[in-house]
Amino acid sequence: MADAPAALVGIIMGSSSDWSTLAPAAEVLAELGIPFEERLVPFQEGSSWASFRMFSPTGRVPCLHDGGTVVWDSLGIVEYLAERHPGAWPADRAARAWARCAAAEMHSGFETLRRICTMNCGIRVRLAAIPPELESEIARVGELWNEGLERFGGPFLAGRTFTAVDAFFAPVVLRAQTYGLGLAPSAAEYAARMLERPAIQAWQAEALAETWREPGHEAEVRAAGRVIADLRAALGTKAEARATP
Numbered sequence: 001m002a003d004a005p006a007a008l009v010g011i012i013m014g015s016s017s018d019w020s021t022l023a024p025a026a027e028v029l030a031e032l033g034i035p036f037e038e039r040l041v042p043f044q045e046g047s048s049w050a051s052f053r054m055f056s057p058t059g060r061v062p063c064l065h066d067g068g069t070v071v072w073d074s075l076g077i078v079e080y081l082a083e084r085h086p087g088a089w090p091a092d093r094a095a096r097a098w099a100r101c102a103a104a105e106m107h108s109g110f111e112t113l114r115r116i117c118t119m120n121c122g123i124r125v126r127l128a129a130i131p132p133e134l135e136s137e138i139a140r141v142g143e144l145w146n147e148g149l150e151r152f153g154g155p156f157l158a159g160r161t162f163t164a165v166d167a168f169f170a171p172v173v174l175r176a177q178t179y180g181l182g183l184a185p186s187a188a189e190y191a192a193r194m195l196e197r198p199a200i201q202a203w204q205a206e207a208l209a210e211t212w213r214e215p216g217h218e219a220e221v222r223a224a225g226r227v228i229a230d231l232r233a234a235l236g237t238k239a240e241a242r243a244t245p
């Protein structure tokens with residue numbers, strides 16, 4: 001990937017429709033206009049460890065390659081990009097501190113939301129149940145978004161421009177869409193604005209075009225509730241899909 005002429009950096013992911021930890025890194029790249037090449041190495045049935053270890057020291061995605069430099073973990077990638085592209089975090093110090101805390105809270109928290117509402121932007125799901133822990137995490141997301149929008153004046157979480165904190169919450173915006181999560185009005189308006197962003201629209205379009213499924217991820221969705229709409233392209237063969245990028 002480093003030898004692609006137009007791209008300065010390359011980023012590797014497991015699936016466009018899963019797109020959960022990749023989003024922050026890819027969206028910061030897209031929003032800052034940093035040329036990058038993406039490569040899809042599909043999740044393997046069972047474990048992706050062996051195939052992902054070929055390019056990622058943790059055996060996980062996303063992983064960014066910049067020439068000979070390997071940068072892994074979404075937060076590490078975003079900080080790496082922010083060193084060269086200051087617009088990745090807000091210019092205002094208070095907004096920057098808030099944005100970093102909120103992004104860190106997302107990166108290391110919301111365990112129930114991640115476990116029950118697994119990432120898949122190509123389907124719509126009616127949850128079988130909303131346990132209290134999930135309810136309180138959804139409420140916390142709304143609280144954080146409202147706080148950021150009110151304190152820094154919107155339309156983005158930390159002010160007038162899109163920054164890394166918006167990228168970190170992009171997967172939550174998509175999860176809210178997939179699972180019909182109830183958000184307070186201003187949080188719902190923010191989510192609607194985010195879904196209009198070209199980078200998110202482009203990723204969703206790619207996800208919908210995927211013709212392969214990872215059975216483990218499909219089973220996780222079925223355990224959470226009933227699939228009421230599947231907007232993805234018809235199922236193809238994994239072999240076909242692996243021949244792409």
Ligand SMILES: N[C@@H](CCC(=O)N[C@@H](CS)C(=O)NCC(=O)O)C(=O)O
Nearest residue numbers: 020021047048049060061062073074
């Ligand atoms: N904290 C890491 C989490 C990385 C992670 O868990 N990635 C998942 C995909 S969302 C993965 O690679 N899983 C490997 C697998 O499913 O086999 C980050 O934010 O980069």
